[in-house]
Amino acid sequence: MRVLVAGGAGYIGSVVTAALLAGGHEVTVLDDLSTGHADAVPEGAALAEVSLHDSAPVLAEVRPEAVLHFAAKSLVGVSQQQPEDYWHTNVGGSFALLEAMRAAGCRRIVFSSTAATYGEPDQVPIREDAPTRPTNTYGASKLAVDHMLTSYAVAHGFAAVSLRYFNVAGAAYGLGERHATETHLIPLALQVASGQRDSLTVYGQDYPTPDGTCIRDYVHVEDLSDAHLLALPAPAAGEHRVYNLGNGTGFSVQQVVEAAREVTGHPIPVTIGERRAGDPAQLVASSDRIRADLGWAPKHTDLVGIVRDAWDVAEARRG
Structure with a gap:
């Protein structure tokens, strides 16, 4: 399968890229390297050094069959001090990526969401039907993308999965x-x-x-990678699934x-x-x-x- 990994030069994205390559997939990493590292991109994956906002030409060329989306700003404290950066990158960038996918004829996506979408929970362990009440801009921006995926699934036939988790280690x-x-x-x-x-x-x-x-x-990064690969083929067109991950x-x-x-x-x-x-x-x-x-x-x-x-x-x- 031809897969594009947005944010594949980061911690989680690079591990998932390595797992995809080990599984015989053809992988292109899209990353602006603002927080990622070029030397973290596993050998065998192509690297397109561009932002989410400029992803359309890359998707038009690669024509991926699926996208794994890890690219985001993720510092909770900074998200409260500089919310504009988080709305611009996490929401605006994700919107640009989804539109680039639509134009390229790609409708399958696994999104790296966060359990921060739940805020302070009423019950623990947190289930997927718990109220989503994020207490910071980071969690709110990720929840906005989750809502975006639901609407794209309904209106445009996307097959989407959001994976929500806390600490990766x-x-x-x-x-x-x-x-x-x-x-x-x-x-x-x-x-x-x-x-x-x-x-x-x-x-x-x-x-x-x-x-x-x-x-x-705490979820081990290899277990998290396994979850992304399992989620990739799971949803049908028009379906957006949400899964929590934890130990x-x-x-x-x-x-x-x-x-x-x-x-x-x-x-x-x-x-x-x-x-x-x-x-x-x-x-x-x-x-x-x-x-x-x-x-x-x-x-x-x-x-x-x-x-x-x-x-x-x-x-x-x-x-």
Whole structure:
């Protein structure tokens, strides 16, 4: 199959690109490299260095049979400070991509959405029928694209899947997280272990959880990649499916710190900060629907193993 991966030079997109190539697909990566890395694009994939807004000529030339869409701005705090950038890129760029797909005769898409579309949930684990009440511009922009996909499916016969998840972690195909501005807990902890920062800040330790720290969902990037490949052929024309992805239980911030200490052998000093506004005690997604429909099940559920995968790739990159 000819597949275009928008955002394929980023962390998740590059791993999915590698998986597609391993499966014998013909892959073109579309990425403006504003946050991605050209050297993360796996060998065997073509790279078109353009933005979503300028994607039409690329799709007209490639004529993909399907699109996997990862390209987005994704820093929650920045989305509140610079909402215009998020509406322009995440919504305006996605609209341009869908129109380019229509013009190229491509109607199949898997969209990398987010569980941030749910906001602060009433019940945990979060199911797909939970109310969508995003608490930041990032989540709102992703939800807007989900709505866009529903309307394109109805009006234009698109076959679409949105995958919603929280934290992606680990590494696969020698590819791991590499962000100019790092906000994710596991890579931040590993940066302390590698000497790139002095300590790790934990925001709040008085939550109503077993150890007082927040519980969050973590999905291994290889399991996430498997879900995207399973979702690709699943919907019929005119159908937009939404699936949540999660490990089923979640891990606390303290558990992540302990796992990082075990893997690296470093004490990883911790500074306790104030709670951050809007941080729920527990965020875990239910994966029951995708398990039932597509047979997806995470294979990497051991936290220490997830952290070790991330550490091994980070260390290999440092040389």
